[in-house]
Amino acid sequence: MAKMNFGGVEENVVTRDEFPLEKARATMKEETIAVIGYGVQGPGQALNLRDNGFNVIVGQRQESKTWDKAVADGWEPGVNLFPIEEAAKRGTVIQYLLSDAAQIALWPAIKPHLTAGKALYFSHGFGITYKERTGIVPPKDIDVILVAPKGSGTSLRRLFVAGKGLNSSFAIFQDATGRAQERVVALGIGVGSGYLFETTFQKEVYSDLTGERGSLMGAIQGLFAAQYDLLRRRGHSPSEAFNESVEELTQSLMPLVAENGMDWMYANCSTTAQRGALDWWKKFRDAVAPVFEDLYDSVASGEEAQRSIDSNSKEDYREKLDAELAELRESEMWRAGKTVRSLRPENQPEAVEK
Numbered sequence: 001m002a003k004m005n006f007g008g009v010e011e012n013v014v015t016r017d018e019f020p021l022e023k024a025r026a027t028m029k030e031e032t033i034a035v036i037g038y039g040v041q042g043p044g045q046a047l048n049l050r051d052n053g054f055n056v057i058v059g060q061r062q063e064s065k066t067w068d069k070a071v072a073d074g075w076e077p078g079v080n081l082f083p084i085e086e087a088a089k090r091g092t093v094i095q096y097l098l099s100d101a102a103q104i105a106l107w108p109a110i111k112p113h114l115t116a117g118k119a120l121y122f123s124h125g126f127g128i129t130y131k132e133r134t135g136i137v138p139p140k141d142i143d144v145i146l147v148a149p150k151g152s153g154t155s156l157r158r159l160f161v162a163g164k165g166l167n168s169s170f171a172i173f174q175d176a177t178g179r180a181q182e183r184v185v186a187l188g189i190g191v192g193s194g195y196l197f198e199t200t201f202q203k204e205v206y207s208d209l210t211g212e213r214g215s216l217m218g219a220i221q222g223l224f225a226a227q228y229d230l231l232r233r234r235g236h237s238p239s240e241a242f243n244e245s246v247e248e249l250t251q252s253l254m255p256l257v258a259e260n261g262m263d264w265m266y267a268n269c270s271t272t273a274q275r276g277a278l279d280w281w282k283k284f285r286d287a288v289a290p291v292f293e294d295l296y297d298s299v300a301s302g303e304e305a306q307r308s309i310d311s312n313s314k315e316d317y318r319e320k321l322d323a324e325l326a327e328l329r330e331s332e333m334w335r336a337g338k339t340v341r342s343l344r345p346e347n348q349p350e351a352v353e354k
């Protein structure tokens with residue numbers, strides 16, 4: 001592991017230079033990696049591992065849409081695609097990539113296949129950290145490890161195909177074989193991570209639940225909605241409100257932040273914009289800070305986990321989520337967004353010759 005300086009703080013990280021793909025493949029050459037679940041993370045990780053030359057099999061419920069998706073992605077039933085329990089039996093590494101709620105339901109079926117020396121791999125600290133609520137308590141004679149890509153499985157795959165990578169955190173909860181460290185790092189590199197940073201199961205789930213409820217997903221939609229609604233109430237058109245709240249951010253400004261940081265994005269905007277943004281950002285920070293405190297407390301108390309378990313364990317959880325997503329999609333703001341997206345030059349029919 002390399003010590004790197006992050007803004008003045010030293011951290012242990014693993015880079016692709018330090019742990020190249022060949023070394024990862026050699027570390028895992030005797031192992032069969034069973035990816036259980038083929039939702040969002042499952043395909044991203046399984047396909048990246050396969051394309052990186054690892055022995056991978058997929059475990060998925062038969063006669064489900066996701067089984068068909070796995071077949072469409074080239075997994076062959078009876079060869080490298082199996083029912084969940086069969087895959088768990090064959091794997092020496094069990095990558096438990098069912099939804100967090102389904103991990104609870106399937107635990108009694110998986111546990112008998114976690115025999116001595118195997119590794120149980122998660123991409124979320126959820127099941128282990130909230131064990132009083134999930135009942136997920138692994139046997140003592142297996143490794144329990146985590147690689148959590150910091151982003152959607154969809155992006156993990158897309159970036160891999162484009163020759164790029166998402167960063168991931170990694171953690172070891174239990175090292176029964178003495179190989180947990182090399183296994184977790186090899187798998188982290190194998191799934192297509194950029195660099196790997198060290199964490200614990202608890203820190204991973206606390207930060208992850210905070211991030212997705214906060215700046216990554218929940219807070220950003222709240223911020224967009226507040227500004228869009230304000231502009232509409234003050235007489236601005238949907239086009240103006242959407243462009244000034246969302247489209248400009250995703251198309252123009254965020255790529256600049258991604259490339260070179262916030263100050264550089266600011267520096268590429270007008271001095272008028274810089275003056276205003278520098279004056280206002282702290283007011284926004286201070287306004288939302290108490291909400292973030294509440295959010296973290298709710299994560300740490302297990303309240304967020306319980307809410308997720310309760311709602312996503314219901315028979316009709318998917319329909320309920322879809323209905324709430326439809327509400328967002330059908331809001332004026334996101335309907336306006338759809339029209340705006342359709343008008344992006346790259347989405348226009350081939351330019352007609354003049």
Ligand SMILES: NC(=O)C1=CN([C@@H]2O[C@H](COP(=O)(O)OP(=O)(O)OC[C@H]3O[C@@H](n4cnc5c(N)ncnc54)[C@H](O)[C@@H]3O)[C@@H](O)[C@H]2O)C=CC1
Nearest residue numbers: 037038039040041042066097098099102123124151152153
């Ligand atoms: N979605 C993402 O991109 C990310 C997910 N994670 C973590 O990765 C893990 C997997 O998450 P996702 O891929 O989002 O899960 P998902 O919601 O897409 O579901 C994964 C699989 O679980 C199966 N499943 C759902 N309910 C089931 C049940 N009752 N019985 C049997 N199978 C069932 C689905 O068919 C699917 O194959 C979770 O721990 C999640 O927190 C981590 C980083 C990002």
Ligand SMILES: CC(=O)[C@](C)(O)C(=O)O
Nearest residue numbers: 149150151152153208212
């Ligand atoms: C994509 C990701 O990392 C999330 C937002 O934490 C998740 O899907 O759970």
Ligand SMILES: [Mg+2]
Nearest residue numbers: 149150151208
């Ligand atoms: Mg995450």
Ligand SMILES: [Mg+2]
Nearest residue numbers: 124208209212
């Ligand atoms: Mg998450």
